[in-house]
Amino acid sequence: MASVQIRKYRDEDAEVVKELFTLGMSEHVPSSFTHTLKQPLTQMVLMCSFCALITSSKSLLLPVLALTLLLAGVRQMVVYMFNRYIDASLGKDLGSIGETYLRRKESCFWVAESDGRVVGMAACLPAENAPGCLELKRMSVRRSHRGLGIAKALCRTVADFTRERGFPAVILYTSVVQTDAQKLYERMGYTKTREFVVPELAAKILNFTLLEYKLDLQQNRERD
């Protein structure tokens, strides 16, 4: 990995960390929209609306216009879901990183720096839903620096930290549309332990599934 240094977060990183997180999350809007279009419920609604309109109007123009509007509406719903999640995260832990991650010895926040510029980040803290484990959070790498092994280095940093603190495992959550992240975690020895739909109405309608992964540090299976 060329000239990349991983170091602890400092207060002056606040804005660039928020930017990295926002960019990393926003890039999943197109794949989430495609995921939504593949759902049987979405296809049924689109098909039924199209058939009903073409039968009642006896013209092609109205159903095509209505379908276009419906698709634009679905896309806006996806954008809304992502923006809500981003805003909530920026208002919670990412709005007070020092307070949330750097005050206790069992949590931490790291950034990856290349030529003096922050290009990646990851954090961990005690997992709410898995007592006795740490949770890896906020993994993101700037697009221009992907494929260089920065995320793998951040994963190792989190695993080493967790091991040193005496915890037996790291868990994390990612989503069905974050396919690069899934490959990364599987590459680093994590195994998928659970899949569940986000417990929110819009997510249920769109069948937006979260995946839970676990790295068992007592039988570390990272493949070289």
Ligand SMILES: CC(C)(COP(=O)(O)OP(=O)(O)OC[C@H]1O[C@@H](n2cnc3c(N)ncnc32)[C@H](O)[C@@H]1OP(=O)(O)O)[C@@H](O)C(=O)NCCC(=O)NCCS
């Ligand atoms: C997922 C992400 C962090 C990977 O960052 P990265 O620095 O490019 O990852 P690395 O270069 O360390 O690659 C690590 C491994 O992940 C897998 N991987 C990552 N991107 C991949 C891609 N586009 N295609 C195939 N495999 C990929 C590979 O197995 C790779 O290891 P290998 O090259 O030795 O086979 C980055 O794509 C990202 O920031 N995405 C947006 C934010 C996000 O979704 N974060 C996850 C939150 S849960």
